[in-house]
Amino acid sequence: MRNFLARRLMFSALSMIVASMAVFGLAHAKEDPINLFIQPGYFMAPETLAALKAKWGLDKPLVLQYLTWAGNMLRGDLGDSVQQSRPVTTIVGEKWGATAQLAIVAWIFGTITGIPLGILSALKRGSPTDYFARGFALFGQSLPAFWVGLVGIWIFAVYLGWLPVFGRGAGLPFFEQAKHYVLPVLVLGWGPMAGYMRITRSAMLEVLDSEYIKLARAKGVSERSVIWKHALRNAIIQPLTIATLLLAGFMDGAVLVEVIFAWPGVGRVAVEAVNSNDFMLITGTVFIFTALYLFMSLVADLLYTVVDPRIRYA
Numbered sequence: 001m002r003n004f005l006a007r008r009l010m011f012s013a014l015s016m017i018v019a020s021m022a023v024f025g026l027a028h029a030k031e032d033p034i035n036l037f038i039q040p041g042y043f044m045a046p047e048t049l050a051a052l053k054a055k056w057g058l059d060k061p062l063v064l065q066y067l068t069w070a071g072n073m074l075r076g077d078l079g080d081s082v083q084q085s086r087p088v089t090t091i092v093g094e095k096w097g098a099t100a101q102l103a104i105v106a107w108i109f110g111t112i113t114g115i116p117l118g119i120l121s122a123l124k125r126g127s128p129t130d131y132f133a134r135g136f137a138l139f140g141q142s143l144p145a146f147w148v149g150l151v152g153i154w155i156f157a158v159y160l161g162w163l164p165v166f167g168r169g170a171g172l173p174f175f176e177q178a179k180h181y182v183l184p185v186l187v188l189g190w191g192p193m194a195g196y197m198r199i200t201r202s203a204m205l206e207v208l209d210s211e212y213i214k215l216a217r218a219k220g221v222s223e224r225s226v227i228w229k230h231a232l233r234n235a236i237i238q239p240l241t242i243a244t245l246l247l248a249g250f251m252d253g254a255v256l257v258e259v260i261f262a263w264p265g266v267g268r269v270a271v272e273a274v275n276s277n278d279f280m281l282i283t284g285t286v287f288i289f290t291a292l293y294l295f296m297s298l299v300a301d302l303l304y305t306v307v308d309p310r311i312r313y314a
Contacts, residue, residue, distance in 0.1 A: 008301065012294040019290045020073065023283050024066050069283075078284035083276050088284035092266055098168055099258070099265035102184055103250030110189035110246065114196025115239055119232065121197065122204035133197060140194025149187045149260040156183060166262045188257045192246045196239055203235035241300050248296035 053059040060068070072079065078088035121133040157165045169180035207213060208231055216226050255267035262268075266285060273281035 008298050012298065015294055016287075016290060017070075020070055020287065021066070023286050024069060073284075073287055078287065079280035081273075081278055081281045083273075083278045083281075088281050091269060091281065092285060092288060095264060095266045095269050098263060099250075099254075099267065101168070102181070102188065102254070102257075102263060102265060103247065105181055106185045106188040106254075107192075107243075107247045107250050109185050110192035110196060111243055113189075114193035115200050115236075117193070118197040118200025118239070119204055119227075121201045122208065123227070125205065133201075137194035137197045140190045141198070145187055145191060145254075146256050146260060148190065149183070149257060152183050152187060153260070168263060184254075184257050184261045184263060187260075188250065188254050192242075195242060195246075199242060200235065200239050203238045204231060207231045207235045240303055244296045244300035244303065245293070248293045 050059070069079075076089065078092075080087055081091055084091060117133050117136075121130045124130045153165045156163045163182050164180050165183060167180060169177035172180075213226060213231060216230055217223075221230075254265075255271055257263065258265045258267040259271055266288075270282065270285045272278075273285065
């Protein structure tokens, strides 16, 4: 286990270095990054321009710029937002709670609906229930999230007037606030739910056709025990993998959903940073997203040993 953790930590560190170099390199690929800080149509005196370059460290050699920037990142100093003149960590921290709430609710919704639906589809193979579940998953994986969100707004908010579509309803009573979560959670969780269903169904069908399941049934083991103790225990590894990675993706910020429903989260902040050329805010959010995704990937690997004790890492 120690060797495995050492290898994974080294891989994570290498991935972070590559990601940081990619982000830093893209900022310098086309033109001087100082131009990102200058609003179009404004003239800036050479003395002011030189002072800005010195402030942002852009007057140093490129390699030294990267090392300084990466060192600050490792110390938790993500810099100050150009547009807001506030620390990036403060801005992201203010929005992280909203993203985490939406992400966890959507993740729970996708998990507790997709996995049972996949199990039911596998057990009812070839039945109308199976075809309905597979068709539902097909639509969930093929329809774009932005289209589903806009159609949901038109039906449930504009036409029926049942649900609100703006913000998260902070400060409202519980049931009124819950209404703000319905459409974003459905739109965000439908695609992952379809993915859960298809992967769980495939894994369950493979396990149910295996020899040890046939042997268990031949020995008179109850069908409930065969399904929940033998089949699901071995089939759950694949859904578990995407479960942790999906949670990381949700926590990174569902950009489309947050923009469509004006959700005050990290994803919306990242889009606004791109539109306003806020270089420090963009690089800071990308750094946080990458670190979170790598951490959840490590958690997924460690959970394998919990689900299946036969798995051992050398």
